[in-house]
Amino acid sequence: MQVTEQEILRQLRQQGYRVTAPRRAVVSVLQSAEAWLPPDAVHARAAGICPSIGLVTVYRTLALLTELQLAQRVHWEGGCHGYALGDVGHGHHLVCQQCHKVVAFADCDLSGLVKTLESETGFRIEAHVLELVGVCPSCQA
Amino acid sequence: MQVTEQEILRQLRQQGYRVTAPRRAVVSVLQSAEAWLPPDAVHARAAGICPSIGLVTVYRTLALLTELQLAQRVHWEGGCHGYALGDVGHGHHLVCQQCHKVVAFADCDLSGLVKTLESETGFRIEAHVLELVGVCPSCQA
């Protein structure tokens, strides 16, 4: 279910973007992170792989990945947000409150709710943001 | 379903907070707004009611209302966020993409999904963020 690093780099290349050391580093960090990470954390970890990487490049790379739907922004109560690699298209996250570990899932069946609300409100519903928050197995101990 | 302005002010008083002109103005703005508003927009509108109000006070009041669960933060793809009055406890939003109008709803049945995911992942799921995005009736024209 998790997209591989290779696959992401391939997609970048395929769409005409260059595969550079800083981009590899960012993808690698997100790929191996169990958790979502805010930009500065991505930067700190990526610097271990590609020491010359600048924070600005991290921002730009995250924006690029998000635009290509290869990563997704994770919202967090309180206004902070971070990034995690996402499945192409439609992905949701289950996030651990304590360690920020992220598990992605795609099958959310909201069609019943969507239909009910559409007829009650007259809205045409086009998208949704769904995030579940809880405690992961290892933090339950 | 919408909480009234009076009710909110009463709750503030009841919990030992003072009801001041700036706070009244912020509550009034959120109450009469059909849409969620970012802090600076709340400030601009509140200034029409209480001209001396400062942006800082708006931030503080929004934080207070959120803490008391009288308002809720609305997330928006792209990182921007704003506030809307919320039902006490558990509230979700249906937001119009074009005019930012917000309709709150409380009954989301995610129990099936939650159960499935809990057994699949081992997480204990405690909360969720759910926001629907669409186009409201008046913007469909």
Added chain:
DNA sequence: GTACTTGCAAATAATTTGCAAATAT
């Protein structure tokens, strides 16, 4: 070789804090 990328420094935007003056109770 050339166009895309990078990193730096500086600009901008968003949010928070310190503190004396104002005010709700």
Added chain:
DNA sequence: ATATTTGCAAATTATTTGCAAGTAC
């Protein structure tokens, strides 16, 4: 009367932009 709340200015923090130097293709 007095503890809370306000508004200002300044401090932080988060994010974006301009531009010359570097690099993938």
